[in-house]
Amino acid sequence: MSTEDTSQAEARTADQRRRTIAELQGLLRARRPDTRVSVLGAGSDDLVAGREYLAKLAGGGWIVPTWPVEHGGLGLAGPEAAGVRAALAAFEAPDLYPWLVGIDLIGPTILVHGNDEQKARWLPGIRTGEEIWCQMFSEPDAGSDLAGLRARAVRDGDGWRVSGSKVWTSRAHYSQRGLLLARHDPSVPKHKGIVAFGLDMAAEGVTVKPLVQMNGDAHFNEVFLDDVWIPDADRLDSPGQGWRVALTCLTFERGALGGGLGVTEDQVRRLGARIGTDDPLARDRWAARMSEFQIARWTARRAEEARKAGRPPGPEDSGSKLRGTAMIKQLASLGMGVEGPAATVGTDDADEWQSLFLMSPSLSIRGGTDEIQRNILGERVLGLPPEPRVDKDQPFSETT
Ligand SMILES: Cc1cc2nc3c(=O)[nH]c(=O)nc-3n(C[C@H](O)[C@H](O)[C@H](O)COP(=O)(O)OP(=O)(O)OC[C@H]3O[C@@H](n4cnc5c(N)ncnc54)[C@H](O)[C@@H]3O)c2cc1C
Numbered sequence: 001m002s003t004e005d006t007s008q009a010e011a012r013t014a015d016q017r018r019r020t021i022a023e024l025q026g027l028l029r030a031r032r033p034d035t036r037v038s039v040l041g042a043g044s045d046d047l048v049a050g051r052e053y054l055a056k057l058a059g060g061g062w063i064v065p066t067w068p069v070e071h072g073g074l075g076l077a078g079p080e081a082a083g084v085r086a087a088l089a090a091f092e093a094p095d096l097y098p099w100l101v102g103i104d105l106i107g108p109t110i111l112v113h114g115n116d117e118q119k120a121r122w123l124p125g126i127r128t129g130e131e132i133w134c135q136m137f138s139e140p141d142a143g144s145d146l147a148g149l150r151a152r153a154v155r156d157g158d159g160w161r162v163s164g165s166k167v168w169t170s171r172a173h174y175s176q177r178g179l180l181l182a183r184h185d186p187s188v189p190k191h192k193g194i195v196a197f198g199l200d201m202a203a204e205g206v207t208v209k210p211l212v213q214m215n216g217d218a219h220f221n222e223v224f225l226d227d228v229w230i231p232d233a234d235r236l237d238s239p240g241q242g243w244r245v246a247l248t249c250l251t252f253e254r255g256a257l258g259g260g261l262g263v264t265e266d267q268v269r270r271l272g273a274r275i276g277t278d279d280p281l282a283r284d285r286w287a288a289r290m291s292e293f294q295i296a297r298w299t300a301r302r303a304e305e306a307r308k309a310g311r312p313p314g315p316e317d318s319g320s321k322l323r324g325t326a327m328i329k330q331l332a333s334l335g336m337g338v339e340g341p342a343a344t345v346g347t348d349d350a351d352e353w354q355s356l357f358l359m360s361p362s363l364s365i366r367g368g369t370d371e372i373q374r375n376i377l378g379e380r381v382l383g384l385p386p387e388p389r390v391d392k393d394q395p396f397s398e399t400t
Helices: 003-022 047-060 077-089 097-113 115-127 242-258 265-275 279-309 313-341 343-344 351-362 368-382
Strands: 133-136 152-156 160-168 176-183 194-200 206-211 221-232
Touching: 003 077, 047 097, 047 115, 077 133, 077 279, 097 152, 097 176, 097 242, 115 176, 133 160, 133 368, 152 176, 160 194, 176 221, 176 242, 194 242, 242 279, 242 313, 265 279, 265 313, 279 313, 313 343, 313 351, 313 368, 343 351
Parallel strands: 133 176
Antiparallel strands: 152 160, 160 221, 176 194, 206 221
16 A cells, blocks of 8 residues: 555545444443453453344444445445444443454355355344354364364255364354354365355254363363254355355454454553653553554555455465564563553453453464464465475375
């Protein structure tokens, strides 16, 4: 983006923000300057408050500004959509993390790969907060090498029987549906034999076991699938296209993780105010973090523009995720330093920096690790020789 493009885009964002704030005035309460920002679901989830908030906003399309109007969105592009998000950030809101997998990742994936019936059946529940979705990709032996997944789907009449196990499934313990990847054809190379489903988490044979983390949050789960029957109507795209579905979803995930992760400019400015002007070294570190914060936002915006222009999932999202991750880690570390011992024990004021700090290492893992993003950049941007992938063209059944 040239400087002029950037300033034009900023002006469009600011204009949309103003208009949306005016629309939301009567509906929501203005955010107080000292309101803490929730950190990707760290802590307890208030499902009642989140559902009430989403239901209240459902009619206006503000929660899903980029979705088409016929599916309850506003049909907006990059800068205007950013303006709507900035306007929402000006008001008090509960932690929406439980819904974000559906709203930011899976809803947009259904828009790309779902048929009309699925869009009509699934998108309203995601948008209004009635249905929480989780992402059922990773397995004990398939993380970075996701295409090596082993959950097995076998055709059974007008449906499928699926068995296997998933792990690190965020918020599966209260999800109504999961975007599930399974292998339906082991006789073809690993990327080609995958099928995707919108699994009903209440189906017989689905067992969810929560895993507890170091910050006390029971964020993710193991999910066991024991001969679960899934109607063919819940299959997303064609059998064999599951890998494309996964890539679409991961692209949206990297985009969502890249742009600052719910950390607001207000929050960064508040930290600056706390540092004041007496400590030039801390001030200097803060100024660097503020620059990185803006760069992360613009990089995420560039990735979003590339997607909007119809370019296939590309390295922009990997660059955006890497930058966003590095920025949050540095910022959280500065916040901890400024709060000092209070941040270690977690007093009220220091709590948000402690939560952010404890959550931040996970950003280098979820949505594809830093190393995997660097591989993508190395191969697709720098033109470095690709990693040896000996099993790429071999039938999956011969590689295990
Ligand atoms: C907070 C959090 C939430 C998550 N939520 C979900 C979820 O909701 N749904 C879901 O399906 N998954 C989820 N995950 C799982 C996540 O996607 C995987 O952890 C991630 O893809 C890495 O896989 P892995 O843990 O199996 O590590 P591995 O793939 O075993 O990697 C181990 C290490 O080796 C490195 N490595 C592996 N391959 C290469 C390579 N080719 N080149 C260089 N280095 C390499 C990795 O970078 C890493 O450092 C979540 C993870 C976290 C941390």
